[in-house]
Amino acid sequence: MAALRTVSGNTGMISLFLLCVIAAAKSDEQVPLVAWASDGFALSPVNAPSAGHTVSVEELESHLNTALRTAPLSVDDFTLYGGVFGNKQDSVFQNLEAALLSSSSLWLPSVSSSATALVSTLLQNQIDAAPLYMNPDTLAQLRLNASVAALLVFRLPYSGGADMMSTKEVLSGNDEVIGQVLSIMKAQSVPYTAVFTALWPSRVIEEASPAVHSVWSRSLLQSRREEPTATNPPLEFKEKGSTCILLWAEKLVVSQYRSGKWERHDLAPKTFGEGVEPNLSGSSCNETHSRLVLNYEDVLNYRSFKLIFVMNRRHYKVSARHWFTMDLVHLEYDGKTATFNGSRYIYAPAEYSYRCESVSSSRYPQLSPHSDKDNANDWQISLHDFQIQGFNVAGKDFSYASDCASFFTPGIWMGLVTSLLMVLVLTYGLHMIMQLRTMDRFDDPKGPAISVPQTE
Amino acid sequence: MNGHAILYTGVTLAFWSTILIVGICYTIFDLGFRFDVAWFLTETSPFMWANLGIGLAISLSVVGAAWGIYITGSSIIGGGVKAPRIKTKNLVSIIFCEAVAIYGIIMAIVISNLAENFSGTTPETIGAKNYQAGYSMFGAGLTVGFSNLFCGICVGIVGSGAALADAQNASLFVKILIVEIFGSAIGLFGVIVAILQASRFLKSMFIYISSTLALLNMSCCGQKLNVCFENVYFEYI
Numbered sequence: 001m002a003a004l005r006t007v008s009g010n011t012g013m014i015s016l017f018l019l020c021v022i023a024a025a026k027s028d029e030q031v032p033l034v035a036w037a038s039d040g041f042a043l044s045p046v047n048a049p050s051a052g053h054t055v056s057v058e059e060l061e062s063h064l065n066t067a068l069r070t071a072p073l074s075v076d077d078f079t080l081y082g083g084v085f086g087n088k089q090d091s092v093f094q095n096l097e098a099a100l101l102s103s104s105s106l107w108l109p110s111v112s113s114s115a116t117a118l119v120s121t122l123l124q125n126q127i128d129a130a131p132l133y134m135n136p137d138t139l140a141q142l143r144l145n146a147s148v149a150a151l152l153v154f155r156l157p158y159s160g161g162a163d164m165m166s167t168k169e170v171l172s173g174n175d176e177v178i179g180q181v182l183s184i185m186k187a188q189s190v191p192y193t194a195v196f197t198a199l200w201p202s203r204v205i206e207e208a209s210p211a212v213h214s215v216w217s218r219s220l221l222q223s224r225r226e227e228p229t230a231t232n233p234p235l236e237f238k239e240k241g242s243t244c245i246l247l248w249a250e251k252l253v254v255s256q257y258r259s260g261k262w263e264r265h266d267l268a269p270k271t272f273g274e275g276v277e278p279n280l281s282g283s284s285c286n287e288t289h290s291r292l293v294l295n296y297e298d299v300l301n302y303r304s305f306k307l308i309f310v311m312n313r314r315h316y317k318v319s320a321r322h323w324f325t326m327d328l329v330h331l332e333y334d335g336k337t338a339t340f341n342g343s344r345y346i347y348a349p350a351e352y353s354y355r356c357e358s359v360s361s362s363r364y365p366q367l368s369p370h371s372d373k374d375n376a377n378d379w380q381i382s383l384h385d386f387q388i389q390g391f392n393v394a395g396k397d398f399s400y401a402s403d404c405a406s407f408f409t410p411g412i413w414m415g416l417v418t419s420l421l422m423v424l425v426l427t428y429g430l431h432m433i434m435q436l437r438t439m440d441r442f443d444d445p446k447g448p449a450i451s452v453p454q455t456e
Numbered sequence: 457m458n459g460h461a462i463l464y465t466g467v468t469l470a471f472w473s474t475i476l477i478v479g480i481c482y483t484i485f486d487l488g489f490r491f492d493v494a495w496f497l498t499e500t501s502p503f504m505w506a507n508l509g510i511g512l513a514i515s516l517s518v519v520g521a522a523w524g525i526y527i528t529g530s531s532i533i534g535g536g537v538k539a540p541r542i543k544t545k546n547l548v549s550i551i552f553c554e555a556v557a558i559y560g561i562i563m564a565i566v567i568s569n570l571a572e573n574f575s576g577t578t579p580e581t582i583g584a585k586n587y588q589a590g591y592s593m594f595g596a597g598l599t600v601g602f603s604n605l606f607c608g609i610c611v612g613i614v615g616s617g618a619a620l621a622d623a624q625n626a627s628l629f630v631k632i633l634i635v636e637i638f639g640s641a642i643g644l645f646g647v648i649v650a651i652l653q654a655s656r657f658l659k660s661m662f663i664y665i666s667s668t669l670a671l672l673n674m675s676c677c678g679q680k681l682n683v684c685f686e687n688v689y690f691e692y693i
Contacts, residue, residue, distance in 0.1 A: 099686075319489065323489075343578075344580065349489050365578075368580075402489075410496075413496055413499075413500060414500050414504045425515075427464075431460060431463065434460060435460070
């Protein structure tokens, strides 16, 4: 819809252009919004939003005088096609720029798309006028009354394709429409405020995912979160009053393959958090064996659901120290059991805790089904930012965390070995070359010089 | 200090200081448990080992052959100035050195044919057989490479002596050639052992080589030694 709205203001009528395309939009997408006013009318000064801030519905309402929406629009479109790289003549927004330069304007680069969807409603509420949907031809025929507020909404044409060229053409077409509308408004000497925005972005900027992609790669831990969220304390299992097992995970996702798709359930909210007391009955720990049983109800349509971690501590002669391994992870659901082996990767010296960014049975699996026929083949476990300690727990804090990511990856080691070999070969070769000497045994500086006759 | 001293002290210093600093870091951070040779051996790809074996097989053999030819060749050329008759006969020594390089390339091709793709990303799924294959190929390449390296040098030095002795006294050549043959045999030992390492089921290859040796022996049996080797020489030519 495109809406032209006029609002009675202090100095006259303000017409508002509102162009938008109706579409369902995800609430977390961002669209830009440009607003400007005709000569002689100034938008109320507002503080420009800080970079990266997404304007919400309430804020938009407070900013709002007009809205003008178009086909999918992104900040990138302004950058790409706006002639900002010194090529002013290539800009597709000639009319828009002229309008912005001639009057005061408001630029909100990132407005939540749910807010822009409500712009026409907000404007209606503000000026108590129903929107009129028009295009430039009908506008030319319309006689606007300068004393009455009106809301005019212009829908700017768009194409659904993601093709670059057509986007440019679309935007320049939109700009022409804007130019026509503004010139008509100017001819009729109607003061207006215009808003140009969209209902959904043409380009979705993917949020930089802070999660690392694999267990074996590294990232700065500090760069993972923009706003540090308060972390929950670890889950403690106490036996005879003293803490025996500690567990922490950011996400505890169990999935079962049912009727052709995976059904997931995150157990972390039921396990960690303020005031969350999961049922740990069945857990036990002693010097050599620790067993943590987490009991849940009504998970994935199973009445009783248990997640069991089984850890063992043994002495290994060759390294002459105690190590603990997470031998098995059980899932018990309504009497049936699925078992995963974990001793291959989940191990640490018994004095330390084990921590890993991702312990799962699917990607870079650290857990594997106990056997080919085990129920575990239909299940997937995925534990994020997982830390566990089953022995040598002192107090409620983890001991030093032995991380699953090593300092040098196998690839780095292979490169180092091969490079070392090359360096040795190079050294050997250099040695040989450097010991080449010209024979000077028969050199006689005082004797006659050698003459090489040109002719035979 | 001359260039050699600088080079060797530099490399040695870099190597030992790396080892020392890494060891100190492991110790003071109590991360000694992270030093895991088994992890290194199971996580590195068997392909790396196999290809290192193939590369070493051919390259070390060629180094040995080249070194031998360079030593013998310079002696033949030098001696040939005053005694041109030695030129043709002493090419046998060059051929013995060249044979070493041929052993190397044959083994490299044999070993590379044994390398196949495997499926599996974790040590369990890769399986013990694939690891064995990788390490065997590495060992085989190392075996044939080093034995050919020293065989080539040996044959080269003996051949150089043979050329110079031949220049002085023509009857000495054949006697010295016997020494050269023994030197050449040690390269063959390396090839045989490498084949045994690389593939227990390629007994046929072993049989083939030993049969050619036996044939050679039988064809020369009953003939005078110099005639025998002239036949061999002409066969190559």
